[in-house]
Amino acid sequence: MSLKIERGLFKFDFIDYHAVLCVPVDADSKEIRKRYLKIARRLHPDSCASASVEEKQLASELLSKLVNPAYEKLSQDKSRTEYMVxxxxxxxxxxxxxxxxxxxxxxxxxxxxxxxxxxxxxxAIAKISETQYDNLSQAVKIIAYVSELNLVYLMRTAGKKFASASASAPPATSTPKTKTNTGQTAENTEATSSQHTTNKEDANVAQYLRRAQELMLKNQFAQARIELQDAIKLAPNNSRCHSAIGVVYLKQNQITMAKVHFDRALQLDPNDKEASEGKRKIEQFLGQKSGTTKPTASSSTGTKPADKSGGGGLFGGLFGGKKK
Structure with missing residues (x-):
């Protein structure tokens, strides 16, 4: 059986390791390890004792040629960071x-x-992962499906609007302008209802952000990340949500994901100060890591630069100070 895949990200000469393991593209090391161990147990020779010779051979090939290389790439922080960039x-x-x-x-x-x-x-990723390697003869096909999901997700979060999105929407129907008891037309009533829905969503997003603020002040960044992920689900085009979760990822030393969300925030709002400052700090950090950063005035005088990673300074404005 051929293990060649030509759909999704694979179509662009890119090996989609996340699709092989069926984990989200922003999965952390713990999630990746947990998923790998589950697949490895499924494909291990002891688990295939009652399988046919062909199935055992296929399980061995999937494990050695796809699953193990995927885990090796994504389990190491350095290689995963480079891969995510x-x-x-x-x-x-x-x-x-x-x-x-x-x-x-x-x-x-x-x-x-x-x-x-x-x-x-x-x-979708969670659902597919439940049975990804149950039928080994379909495993490559399922990896291709997952890679298509990853491709669409990456392009959507980068601002892509697919033609299918508008094509799949139901055609607009003409609503008769019947007068209501209050003198409003039915059309105006629908507009008012839509406005109420939008206001409710904005209020919910504000609650998520407020809870994330409280959690970050307590250094509970994992919980804050969950709150902000829920906020992004509700308002995927809210720049403040993306800049906020970028801060959380940065606090957790997940530089790549922080940069992704800072970029998205700036794409939505080029004037987002938190995202701009976050990107500047990432670039400074990467420059220092590569040894290309120029000496600053503070370093030349021997004074210690101010720490801007805490509640004030760099990200203090996100969860403190005056509200805009």
């Missing part, structure tokens, strides 16, 4: 080049069309 750049490049993407799976087409991309993406 390339992955993020690929999503942006495909959007900028207006690449034509042919989606062959129904889940990928649905993901291209829905407004709440985060929620459907994660639920």
């Amino acid at each position: 390339v992955l993020s750049q690929m999503g942006k490049r495909l959007v900028q080049e207006s690449a034509s993407v042919d989606l062959s799976s129904e889940p990928a087409r649905q993901l291209a069309a829905v407004p709440n991309v985060e929620q459907l993406y994660r639920s």
Whole structure:
């Protein structure tokens, strides 16, 4: 059986290790290890004792040629960070080049069309992972499906609007302008209802942000991240949500994911100060790590630069100070 995959990110000469393990593209090391161990147990020779010779051979090939290399790449912080940078750049490049993407799976087409991309993406990945390697003869095909989901998700978060999104929407119907008891037309009533829904969503997002603020002040960044992920599910185009979760990722030393969300925040709002400052700190950090940062005035005089990673300074403005 051929292990060659030509759909999703694989189509662009890129090995989609996340698809092989069926984990979200922003999965952390613990989630990746947990998923790998589950797959490895499934494909281990002892688990295939009652299988046919062909199935045992296929299980061995899947484990040695796809699963083990994927885990090796994603389990190490350095290699995963480098890989995530390339992955993020690929999503942006495909959007900028207006690449034509042919989606062959129904889940990928649905993901291209829905407004709440985060929620459907994660639920689809979780659902597929339950049975990904149950039928070994279908494993490569399923990896291709997952890679299509990853491709759509990366492009959607980079600003891509698929034609299928508008095409799948139900056609607008003409609503008769019948007078209501209050003198409003039915059309105006619908507009008012829509406004109420928007206001309710804004209020919910504000609650998520407020809870995240309280958690960050207590250094409970994992819980704050969950709150902000829920906020992004509700308002995927809210720049403040993206800049806030970028701060959380930065606090957790997940530089790549922090940069992804800072970039998204600036794409939505070029004047987002928190995202701009976050990107500046990341660039400074990467420069220091590579040894290319120029000496600053404080370093030349022997004085210690002020620490701006705490509640004040760098990110203090996000959860403190005057509200805009």
